[in-house]
Amino acid sequence: MGRREGIAVLAIPLLAAAIVWLPPPVFLGVLGVALLLATDELLTMARGAGIPVGRWLPLAAVVAILAGSWGWGWAATVGVVVAVVIVLPAVQLAHPESPTGALAGLSVSSFATLYIGLGGACLGWLRTLPEGDLGIRVLFFFLLAIWIGDSGAYYVGSHLGRHRMSPRISPNKTWEGLAGGTVATFAAAAAAKPVFGLPFDWPHLSALAAILAIAAPLGDLVESQIKRDTGVKDSSALIPGHGGFFDRTDSLIFAAPPVLGYLIAAGLLG
Numbered sequence: 001m002g003r004r005e006g007i008a009v010l011a012i013p014l015l016a017a018a019i020v021w022l023p024p025p026v027f028l029g030v031l032g033v034a035l036l037l038a039t040d041e042l043l044t045m046a047r048g049a050g051i052p053v054g055r056w057l058p059l060a061a062v063v064a065i066l067a068g069s070w071g072w073g074w075a076a077t078v079g080v081v082v083a084v085v086i087v088l089p090a091v092q093l094a095h096p097e098s099p100t101g102a103l104a105g106l107s108v109s110s111f112a113t114l115y116i117g118l119g120g121a122c123l124g125w126l127r128t129l130p131e132g133d134l135g136i137r138v139l140f141f142f143l144l145a146i147w148i149g150d151s152g153a154y155y156v157g158s159h160l161g162r163h164r165m166s167p168r169i170s171p172n173k174t175w176e177g178l179a180g181g182t183v184a185t186f187a188a189a190a191a192a193k194p195v196f197g198l199p200f201d202w203p204h205l206s207a208l209a210a211i212l213a214i215a216a217p218l219g220d221l222v223e224s225q226i227k228r229d230t231g232v233k234d235s236s237a238l239i240p241g242h243g244g245f246f247d248r249t250d251s252l253i254f255a256a257p258p259v260l261g262y263l264i265a266a267g268l269l270g
Contacts, residue, residue: 019139024128031127032066034119038246038253040114041235042226046108049230052101053108057091061109065117070124077121084113089093116246119253122260129260137196142259145188145209146216146251152184153177153217170224173217182213204266212260219254223247 018027038064046053061084068076092098092106126142127135157177165173189209192198198205223246227233236244263269 015143016140019127019136024135027127028066028070028124031120031124032063034245034249035066035116035123035253036062037238038120038235038244039116041189041238041244041246042112043108043118045226045230045232045235046112047134050234052095052097053112054091054095054105055090058109060112061088061113062117062120065113066121066124068243069118069121070128077118081114081118084117085110088113116253119206119256120249122256123249123252125260126256126263128265129269134199134270138263140196141189141192141198141208141235142212142255143252144192145212146255147186148188148237149181149213149216150220150251151186152187153181156180166221166224168222173221178217181217184211185209185216199270200268204268207262207266208259211262212255215255215258216251219251222254223250 018030036059037209039059040055043055043058047055064080065077065084068080088109089106091104092109095102095105097105127139129135130138153173154177157172157180158211159175159234160180161172161176163175164171165175165178186206186209189205189212193200193202193205223235227235234243234247235246238244239248240250
């Protein structure tokens with residue numbers, strides 16, 4: 001067993017135990033730490049590419065978004081986001097290199113804060129907004145559908161892939177792999193209904209699988225283009241064999257908002 005597989009064997013049971021056994025506030029705290037590490041990795045990648053972006057203020061802004069969202073709900077989320085959009089440009093004025101690189105630095109700090117903050121907030125809400133233990137089952141479905149879909153894409157793409165999706169951004173991803181990942185995602189969704197006792201009828205479950213089959217690969221491509229632009233292979237080396245926390249959460253952050261949006265719009269949260 002390789003290092004990558006060994007880390008996965010250890011991490012997956014720990015994650016499952018955290019989802020099931022940790023009280024929601026504690027689970028959200030653990031998730032918040034992972035999201036802060038992902039944000040810090042993104043900021044570090046930008047600074048490595050010569051973009052003058054700060055560290056502590058964007059991290060504090062992510063904390064504010066997560067705390068406001070999980071602690072006080074939608075209204076607080078809007079208020080914090082408005083504050084972030086106002087404060088970050090103002091603080092950029094005090095950067096020692098300003099005005100040089102001001103637009104790039106401000107763009108990175110705003111993107112990192114809002115992208116990871118809001119996407120991460122939705123990821124936490126998948127665990128806490130559904131009534132009773134439905135949040136546990138929804139989050140397991142969400143995670144396993146993405147991971148199984150990714151595995152299906154990798155297996156089919158590595159064996160049958162011929163037509164590249166995005167040669168300049170991620171040369172190893174193919175349309176054949178995407179098709180394999182889509183089939184695997186729908187299969188995972190079908191299996192999740194009886195395994196996790198999901199109270200969603202088949203049209204809703206199919207819609208969620210379709211969202212995940214599209215959003216998860218897009219999230220991975222979004223991070224891949226950032227890594228290509230900043231000249232790094234992994235966002236960090238914090239997780240041996242797996243890269244960094246941004247590498248491990250890119251698909252989750254991107255897919256959580258549309259999945260949560262569908263659950264709310266369809267009235268499926270219980």
